[in-house]
Amino acid sequence: MSDLDASTPRVFLARHGETEWTKNGRYTGTSDIELTAHGMEQIQSTAIQLVGPGKLIDPARVVQIWVSPRKRAQQTLQLLFGSDGGSSPAGQATITEDIAEWDYGDYEGLIVSEIRDQRKERGLDRERKWDIWRDGCEGGESAQQVADRLDRLIDRIRDVQMPCMNGEKAADVVLVAHGLILRAFVKRWLGYPLDMPLPMMLPPGGIGILSYKNHDIDEPAFFIGMSLPYQK
Template sequence: MSDLDATTPRIFLVRHGETEWTKNGRYTGTTDLELTHTGIAQVKGTASYLVGSGKLIDPARIARIWVSPRKRALQTLGLLFNNSSTEPGTYNAVITEDIAEWNYGDYEGLLVGEIRAGRKERGLDGHVEWDIWRDGCEGGESAQQVTERLDRLISEIREIQEPCMNGEGSADVVLVAHGHILRAFVKRWLKYPLDNQLPLMFSPGAIGILSYRNHDLDEPGFYLGMALPLQE
């Protein structure tokens, strides 16, 4: 049985488009930035190719959308479905902190080099450099706290998709969120701890895809690549 059978429910991960802090690498958690002009163009470009009737993300197949409450994510959601024949409000979109960006606490707005230098000045890390996946954020979330909220969301997704593992109805879901939290979601989907050394990259405005191998709820996987639907 093919792992690439598109009747198996899928999870589409959508990273918001570029912001001013995305460009310079500043940690952006709760700060409510809007998309830049480039960020808007990124999402529109992705949507024009991949979202719409008969395309990779087909509104007719979506059971649920979860979106971060930050402006950049909500703006991305609106742009993503603008080219669709179905209005975003007609399907079940849930705004939730469960898929909000990692709360960076004291590190909000800083560059990774600034975070590591500050921690060393305070004698926190010794010979081992700070790693968010292991150490979390002072004044913000720990890896365990992020794990707990993502596992809660994964349980909800599995409840929706379990009855539809062989194409029995519309069961695709969409998550519209942020770079760190979506990479964390991939790790938890694959049942890895967040400090697992799984290097992942996720460009602004890009879409990733998760699903299940062999139509089996107990075999979560991710697509290294997926052929796009044929266009009539």
């Protein structure tokens, strides 16, 4: 049986669509900003192509959704799965701060160059540039705090998926959240420290996929490419 076989449980990472701040690269953590009209179109396009019976994300195979409390993530969830009460996966989603975006604290609404300039003016980072993965955010979360809450969620996911590693029953899960926290999640899923260099891109409205090698709960992995289900 191939590692690409859908019988191995998967974790789908769904990034919310465009907001006004994602367009210009501003750190958006606790600010409750809604999707733009284009952001809604991005998610609707993703849903049409990838979500539905027999598609990449088949609601019949989804047993749990965890979603950030932020409005932009909530909108994304509804656009992906619909909102018909408890009969859709969206109606059974768990809202949790464990997958909320990194709390940027004093850096909320800033871009990287502005943060580095402000820190430089205060005499910080003389030997090396500020890096969120290593240095965290003043007034917000450290990398360790972020890693701790993601590890807690990963433990919950593996408890769900461990009994289903050979297709005993459907056990796909979906995370609906934000760009930086989902990339942080990938690092922790693989057991890497957050400050380990691992360049990744996940555009607004994009879907990432994680799973396991060899149907083994102790071999977490990510897909670097996947064939899509055949659609008649």
